[in-house]
Amino acid sequence: xxxxxxxxxxxxxxxxxxxxxxxxxxxxxxxxxxxxxxxxxxxxxxxxxxxxxxxxxxxxxxxxxxxxxxxxxxxxxxxxxxxxxxxxxxxxxxxxxxxxxxxxxxxxxxxxxxxxx
Amino acid sequence: xxxxxxxxxxxxxxxxxxxxxxxxxxxxxxxxxxxxxxxxxxxxxxxxxxxxxxxxxxxxxxxxxxxxxxxxxxxxxxxxxxxxxxxxxxxxxxxxxxxxxxxxxxxxxxxxxxxxxxxxxxxxxxxxxxxxxxxxxxxxxxxxxxxxxxxxxxxxxx
Numbered sequence: 001x002x003x004x005x006x007x008x009x010x011x012x013x014x015x016x017x018x019x020x021x022x023x024x025x026x027x028x029x030x031x032x033x034x035x036x037x038x039x040x041x042x043x044x045x046x047x048x049x050x051x052x053x054x055x056x057x058x059x060x061x062x063x064x065x066x067x068x069x070x071x072x073x074x075x076x077x078x079x080x081x082x083x084x085x086x087x088x089x090x091x092x093x094x095x096x097x098x099x100x101x102x103x104x105x106x107x108x109x110x111x112x113x114x115x116x117x
Numbered sequence: 118x119x120x121x122x123x124x125x126x127x128x129x130x131x132x133x134x135x136x137x138x139x140x141x142x143x144x145x146x147x148x149x150x151x152x153x154x155x156x157x158x159x160x161x162x163x164x165x166x167x168x169x170x171x172x173x174x175x176x177x178x179x180x181x182x183x184x185x186x187x188x189x190x191x192x193x194x195x196x197x198x199x200x201x202x203x204x205x206x207x208x209x210x211x212x213x214x215x216x217x218x219x220x221x222x223x224x225x226x227x228x229x230x231x232x233x234x235x236x237x238x239x240x241x242x243x244x245x246x247x248x249x250x251x252x253x254x255x256x257x258x259x260x261x262x263x264x265x266x267x268x269x270x271x272x273x274x275x
Binding site: 051062 | 154155157158160161162164165
């Protein structure tokens with residue numbers, strides 16, 4: 001199965017700003033900003049987050065999976081953007097998108113990700 | 118460079134090859150990390166830390182000992198292992214660069230082969246060798262021979 005590309009992810013929703021893909025061992029597969037979108041974080045920060053932060057976030061959440069069932073998604077809502085992390089083909093797919101007040105974009109992106117599997 | 122262990126009980130200071138250290142119970146730290154975040158994530162955390170420290174230490178020694186040969190730098194790093202109390206380290210470089218580098222530690226302070234304990238020391242060597250050989254390397258096949266009290270790993274080209 002071909003690996004998901006940044007363009008595939010950007011095509012899911014116009015508000016997606018950035019995408020990263022990393023293995024459960026923290027090996028970064030891709031990290032890309034949507035062309036024309038201004039960065040909120042330095043590039044090396046994104047790299048470090050994918051190497052370690054995403055793995056810790058996912059691993060800690062999965063610690064409860066034995067009792068709570070599979071982790072469907074993890075979202076962190078910041079002032080400047082919202083971050084969403086899902087498991088995709090045995091890797092962590094992380095994306096950020098423009099925030100909104102009623103979480104409508106979050107719902108739309110989750111639906112788009114589920115239908116694109 | 119200071120080629121020895123400085124242990125000043127009055128100032129509460131340990132220096133190994135010129136760098137300030139603190140003696141901690143690494144086995145307990147590894148066990149705690151494993152129980153806190155699970156063995157897979159604990160291994161990634163320890164690997165990330167040790168790999169970067171290994172790179173930094175190798176780069177520092179390489180800069181300080183500009184005329185030193187590769188085996189002299191490796192011996193210097195192995196000496197820092199002994200002084201740190203992690204065990205007695207031997208590194209075997211293969212004739213053929215495609216074959217694995219073999220690292221073994223006799224009387225290792227940390228004997229586990231999963232979770233944080235798996236990456237401790239050996240990820241440090243992987244980072245150090247990445248700098249010394251100037252190529253991307255991966256840690257593989259971590260085993261512990263209980264009878265001989267030797268922990269071993271292979272470091273292979275990525």
